[in-house]
Amino acid sequence: xxxxxxxxxxxxxxxxxxxxxxxxxALNSYIQALVVSFMINAIMALSLNFITGVANQFSLxxxxxxxxxxxTSAVLTKVFLADQWYFIPLTALAGAVVATxxxxxxxxxxxxxxxxxxxxxxxxxxxxxxxxxxNWNFVGGPRGYNGVVKWPEFLISYGFTGLALFLTFMVLYxxxxxxxGRNLWALNEDEIAAEVMGTPIAKNKRFAFLFSxxxxxxxxxxxxxxxxxxxxxxxxxxxxxxxxIFAVLGGLGSMSGSILAAGILTALPEILxxxxxxxxxxxxxxxxxxxILLMILRPQGLLGRKELF
Amino acid sequence: MATKxxxxxxxxxxxxxxAVKGISFEFTRGQITTLIGANGAGKTSxxxxxxxxLPAKTGxxxxxxxxxxxxxxxMTPADxxxxxxxxxxxxxxxxxxxxVLDNLMVxxxxxxxxxxxxxxxxxxxxxxxxxxxxxxxxxxxxxxxxQQMLAIGRALMSExxxxxxxxxxxxxxxxxxxQIFDKFVLLKKQxxxxxxxxxxxxxxxxxxxxxxxxxxxxxxxxxxxxALLKDSRVQExxxx
Numbered sequence: 001x002x003x004x005x006x007x008x009x010x011x012x013x014x015x016x017x018x019x020x021x022x023x024x025x026a027l028n029s030y031i032q033a034l035v036v037s038f039m040i041n042a043i044m045a046l047s048l049n050f051i052t053g054v055a056n057q058f059s060l061x062x063x064x065x066x067x068x069x070x071x072t073s074a075v076l077t078k079v080f081l082a083d084q085w086y087f088i089p090l091t092a093l094a095g096a097v098v099a100t101x102x103x104x105x106x107x108x109x110x111x112x113x114x115x116x117x118x119x120x121x122x123x124x125x126x127x128x129x130x131x132x133x134x135n136w137n138f139v140g141g142p143r144g145y146n147g148v149v150k151w152p153e154f155l156i157s158y159g160f161t162g163l164a165l166f167l168t169f170m171v172l173y174x175x176x177x178x179x180x181g182r183n184l185w186a187l188n189e190d191e192i193a194a195e196v197m198g199t200p201i202a203k204n205k206r207f208a209f210l211f212s213x214x215x216x217x218x219x220x221x222x223x224x225x226x227x228x229x230x231x232x233x234x235x236x237x238x239x240x241x242x243x244x245i246f247a248v249l250g251g252l253g254s255m256s257g258s259i260l261a262a263g264i265l266t267a268l269p270e271i272l273x274x275x276x277x278x279x280x281x282x283x284x285x286x287x288x289x290x291x292i293l294l295m296i297l298r299p300q301g302l303l304g305r306k307e308l309f
Numbered sequence: 310m311a312t313k314x315x316x317x318x319x320x321x322x323x324x325x326x327x328a329v330k331g332i333s334f335e336f337t338r339g340q341i342t343t344l345i346g347a348n349g350a351g352k353t354s355x356x357x358x359x360x361x362x363l364p365a366k367t368g369x370x371x372x373x374x375x376x377x378x379x380x381x382x383x384m385t386p387a388d389x390x391x392x393x394x395x396x397x398x399x400x401x402x403x404x405x406x407x408x409v410l411d412n413l414m415v416x417x418x419x420x421x422x423x424x425x426x427x428x429x430x431x432x433x434x435x436x437x438x439x440x441x442x443x444x445x446x447x448x449x450x451x452x453x454x455x456q457q458m459l460a461i462g463r464a465l466m467s468e469x470x471x472x473x474x475x476x477x478x479x480x481x482x483x484x485x486x487x488q489i490f491d492k493f494v495l496l497k498k499q500x501x502x503x504x505x506x507x508x509x510x511x512x513x514x515x516x517x518x519x520x521x522x523x524x525x526x527x528x529x530x531x532x533x534x535x536a537l538l539k540d541s542r543v544q545e546x547x548x549x
Contacts, residue, residue: 179414186404186415193402193460196360198390198419198467305406 020158032154033226034270039161040223042262043168045246046255047215050172052244053252053305054181055208056188061106061122062243064129065213067235068102069095069220071139074148077225083149085225089160092221099217100210102129107206114191126240134232144231148224161222165259168215173255173307175211184208188253249294251301256308261301312374313337313502314359314394314471319368321354328354330526331368336519338470338502341493343513343534345506345547346523352506353399355523356473359504360396361386390419395469399476401460405449409440412448412459416466426466433462436492454485461492471502478509490516510547514538522547 023032048062073088073095081087102125110121139145151157175181186194187201195201224230246265250257268290272283294301313335321329329351336342344352357363359370365382372379372392381389404412413433417426434441437458443451448459457477464472474493478486486509493503494516507513514520517534522543530543537543 182407182411182415183418185407185411189404189406190398190402192362193398193404194415195362195386196390196396196398197416197463198387199415200387 016162020155020162023158024155029154032158034266036154036157036161036226038263038266039158039165040219040226041243041246041266042259043165043215043219043222044243045250045258045262046165046168046172047212047219048243049247049250049252049255049258050175050215051208051212053247053254053258054176054188055184055205057111057205057209058116058119059122059209059212060119060237060240060244061124061126062212062216063235063237063239064122064126065099065103065216066220066223066239067126067129067133067232068099069217070224070230070235071095071133071145072098072217073221074145074224074230075139077149078147085149085152085156088149088151088221088225092164092218092225095221096214096217099220100214103210103213104206106213107209111202111205111209123237123240126235126237130232130235133235140231142232144229144233145224146229148228148230150225150228157226161226164218164222168218169255169259172211172215176253176255180204180207245291248301249291251303251305253305254301254303254307257301257303257306260303260308311337311339312372312470314504315369315371315373316355316359317369317371319355319358319370320366321351321358321363322366323354328526329358332521332523332526332528333368334521334528334531335373336471336502336504339497339500340518341497341503341505341516341534343505343507343517343520344523345508345510345513345520345543347508347546349525350523351526352523353475356396356475356504356506359389359394359473361389362396387419390467390469393468393470394473395464395467395471396473397460397464397475397477400479401453401456403448403451403456403459403463406447408445409448409451409459410444412463413440413466416463419467429466429468433465436465436495437462454481454489457481457485457489461489465496469501471504472496473504473506475506476508477505478507478512486512510543511538514543 023035044062044066048059051057051059073091076091076094077083077087106122106125110118113121133139134142183199183204186199187204191201246261247258249265250261269283269287272286275282315335317333318331319329320331344355346352354363358365361384369380370382372381381392404415413430417429420426439455440459440462443455448456451459477489490512497503505513514534514537520532520534520537521528522530530537530540
């Protein structure tokens with residue numbers, strides 16, 4: 001386990017630019033939008049993987065943090081910043097901070113709970129957030145939030161979302177291999193032993209949860225500005241589960257696995273959608289079968305806990 | 310002037326179930342003290358309570374440092390570790406997907422001095438040369454005996470003055486158990502106070518300076534290891 005080497009970073013940067021250029025000049029806007037969706041999904045998967053994969057705290061509330069990030073950033077740009085796209089990076093950060101604050105409030109009482117109870121609390125939290133926005137007319141209520149400012153150009157959107165993904169990955173990956181990550185692994189594997197070694201388990205869990213909430217908020221904000229429209233229904237329980245599927249497919253505890261899985265699971269429904277099946281929506285059949293096969297053949301996920309590099 | 314830990318009238322309850330009913334005992338630095346007893350006698354609960362994993366219903370746990378009494382009954386596990394009381398939990402509890410070295414490093418969590426930590430790691434490698442060979446291997450791939458050694462080494466990383474061991478012989482081959490008990494004698498000579506919980510009574514009594522017999526939450530007998538080995542009641546119940 002080491003820091004990501006410089007030559008690898010250079011390689012990633014060059015391929016990132018290359019993909020951007022190819023998408024801009026050779027591919028249509030449908031593919032372009034998919035690429036950005038993939039990066040947002042990857043951010044969400046990473047944020048969940050840190051708390052669930054590394055610290056083994058089962059959270060089902062990522063959609064709640066995502067919603068907080070999306071609404072905060074959208075309201076800030078629309079109401080205070082005159083719909084100028086160049087404020088998006090700032091407001092996205094603000095969205096992430098709001099999600100973190102909410103995460104702290106959830107974490108305070110929750111980490112006295114263990115295992116499945118935490119999943120119930122976080123699920124409840126996400127539901128509260130959703131219902132709150134559902135009943136708040138100022139942000140559109142059930143009609144959703146219309147006219148969120150969008151990125152003007154594909155390349156700008158691609159660049160900023162890519163930067164956010166890069167930051168998310170670097171921060172969470174390096175946390176994973178740091179001494180703090182080692183304590184989280186210890187807590188993951190044997191809570192009692194970790195406690196008698198003197199590691200503050202409740203504090204470590206809270207801290208990991210805050211990071212998770214922060215990046216989920218960031219991902220949510222970017223999601224809003226990418227699509228230009230979202231509604232409370234976008235951030236329902238299914239969204240949390242979808243993020244969980246990304247993390248599980250890639251391998252709980254593998255940061256690069258999350259990105260890989262986000263790529264596969266963003267592309268797969270689109271590929272299946274384009275198959276000529278005579279109006280039959282085959283993707284809703286193939287998709288679950290693939291997941292069942294995965295659970296049978298490779299229950300630890302594609303990469304387990306390893307990293308691609 | 311010896312440093313010792315005194316447990317006074319300790320009771321531990323799980324809901325309505327009284328696991329430990331007002332027991333008193335003590336253990337001292339430079340000695341091996343043993344708690345023996347059958348399943349469900351309250352041995353593990355007592356250790357967990359001293360380590361801070363279980364709350365005491367009544368009673369006190371007192372750290373007696375040259376007649377300066379520090380009550381630790383309400384302290385967190387981390388604070389007890391700062392008082393130099395370490396626990397090596399039952400069933401070893403190593404972190405299977407961390408390397409041997411990482412396992413040891415987690416044990417030194419409270420120590421912020423990196424140089425000192427590396428020194429401590431070397432000490433554990435010296436005590437258990439097998440661990441040095443396997444330092445970069447995942448702990449889950451070690452044999453049972455090696456895992457037990459790792460668990461002991463990890464507990465020693467906090468430089469304890471008192472080390473509590475919960476069933477260190479559990480599931481190990483007799484020859485390995487003897488090796489490990491030899492290390493206990495060595496550690497004792499270095500001034501560590503060991504409190505060993507064992508079902509393997511004969512071996513435990515042989516090496517221990519003082520021993521207590523627990524039966525369904527109460528203390529029934531105590532005496533030096535030698536005396537208990539010869540005691541007819543102990544022989545009948547635990548050694549035959």
